[in-house]
Amino acid sequence: MATLDTKGEEALFLKERIRDLGCEVLLMDISMREGPLCKEADITSEEVARAGGSTLEEIRSSRDRAQSTAVMTRGAIEIAKGLSAEGKIHGVIGIGGSTGSLMATDVMRALPFGLPKLMVSSTAALPGMSTRYIGTGDICLMHSVVEISGLGEVLRNVIERAARAICAMVETPPLRVQRAEGRAVAMTMLGPCEKCASRVRRGLEEGGFQVTGFSAAGIGDRAMEEMIRQGLFDAVVDLAPGGVIEHLVGGMRDAGPTRLEAAGEMGIPQVVSTCGVNHITPPKKAWTEEHRSRRRYDLDRHRTWLRASPEELIEAARAFAEKLNKAQGPVVVVIPLKGWSSVDQPGNPTYDPEEDMVFVEELRRRLKPDIELQTVEANMEDPEFAQAVLEACRRVFPS
């Protein structure tokens, strides 16, 4: 996929290189203007516009660029999904600047998980762009560093590498779904509860479950909720639902308004804990004076955790209760009393198990009586805690 009006020469070079490597190529033109090389497309922008419910003439004469982009993207998605469903494509590669990358990655996210997707983008490293390009998709993003403008040796080298990468990627054996009925578990985690997650995973695997982990940093956990709704999982261990409090305060791990709800909607059992729920991560440029005065912990150069205030903890407990009370399936909440992650260690500035109780008590008050809330005299990373989580799983997961 490329906009052949501005990137025609580069796209044709890419096509030629992929062909030399032994793959067939279908070149889709997603440009909204006519360029000298637009005729070289295998799927013309006219076809794309029509599949999007418009015509190229209409697109060209329109002054509403956002609307035109949406139409072209819709058309490209229609065509690509059709080709994929018919087994006519085995991978997809896009090359572009801002507009091309936005459109092509929208198409990629609409294609099935596992189909190789490579985006060569000159704007991969711009602030915030990668988040929009990748989202919850299994997209591979290659920074071209140089402008995709004029086929110099440097850009040729980048395109050559991209061609080799995508041709090699399509050789990957496809996803084999060999799912044991009733045994697929989704689990959220973060670095600061890694030990607990490993122990729980091992325990579940010994019990015949297959565990898929998701990073609870605001994207992986969102992807998990989507995959739960697609019916891919039979049970959930939600060790790190911090995305709920982050949604309330606008933190970087915000996992959207429906986090912690999919398992309940699907009626599958869930065991929930609290890693990271007592910390928030508003973007540094949005820090207020009050944020600056808070206790904090630097995870690394990029990540600083601020201690959540008691008010925020109460608000979070209410959100947890509201979400979990709606659940159609069994729920167990398991909370460690000596710190909710490896960050919560005696000596670390944000360690405050007493204040954590504000959340526990509010949650206990609000949860429906049939939802079990269990506390454990241990830290999240202690073996006893993982043991307690596993026991909870044994109680409510399919036997």
Added chain:
Amino acid sequence: MSSEESGGKSLLIVATLDTKGEHAAYVRDCVRSLGVKPVLMDVGILGEPSIPADIAKEEVASAAGYDLKGLIKARDRASCVRAIAEGAVIVANRLLEDGRIHGVFGMGGGTGTTVATRVMRSLPFGLPKVMVSTVASRDVREFVGTKDVVMFHSVADLLGMNEFVKLILGQACRAVCGMMQRGIELPKGKPMVAVSAYGANSDCALHAQSFLEAKGYEMVAFHANGCGGMAMEEFVEQGLVVGVLDLTLHEIADEMFGGYSKGIGPMRLEAGGVPRVVAPGGLDNAAFTPSCPMPDLLKGRKVCYYDVRFCVRMGPQEMRAFARIVGEKLRKVKAPTYVLIPRRGWSEFDREGMEFFDPQADQVFVDELKKVLGDAVPVEEMDVHISDPAFARRAVEVLDEMIRSGGIR
């Protein structure tokens, strides 16, 4: 057997072997089956590696002069990460110098991505770099920076082995091994000239391209968007270009006011070693978006709307400040430098007849710049707009002369 003896290529695998040992083993076996020799570097801290490393974590930290065991005992996680990252950079660069690696592969979560991409950013453009990351979908600017790092989003966490994880790791292994195949090293063809460009000053770059090609050079363009300008400076440092046409200084304005193309580092305009012609393209305005909002102190200025971006005209006060910044930088550069000023406008927004047209404000920049530079750097003024082919022709002519003679001063 070394990779030279085997005649094959070697891939450096950077991973925390205490937590991601299982995944590293999968990658190791996968690349081996693709005919590439794996070199496993352990950058784990917490625990013992679950599979043997070719380069142990203690060895990694000690390359940078740290005692990892002592740091672990002190429970100072941040220092441990720093030690392992600094050491990993040193070890990787040594391996590359010795010709013992031909690509880098990383996998990890937050910490693993931080360490492995720091290694990748320290290695030259062109060397294949693939990072499988659980946080690829976050803002990757700090991870990728100015380098050609390929980010694979793992979607599922790298925790335990399952079909999802195997698929992504398998694709990534094939991608990096594919990229490492023979014959795609950067060729040493025509001498290359780096050109800074951006949307509102792209005609100038296009003219420059044809003049450069006529003189036997090849142009490599960098988008002056906060990241591209810095990538250009790194190309200069890496010795990949013979000269620079720095025709777009728009980043300096955005940097000052937190605009859309902010984010340049101190190195901007300062990489030496090759001749450079500088022109103030796009310095007539700063650009803002909803997420990079205009500061209040610019309220009331002339504004020009683009798409989600809008540009604000810079006045005499800013021009004086820009001249001092640019002048101080150029005085420091250890290479022949030449400033070329178009008197009739510096971007598509300030052509004659347009609202931003304001040669008087521009002249403040020129006068102040001459004052700061003194005799150190020549400043030439031309009575044209920056998009006039005559301007690009003169810029190329001056650069070509400097490249041939090794200087004009």
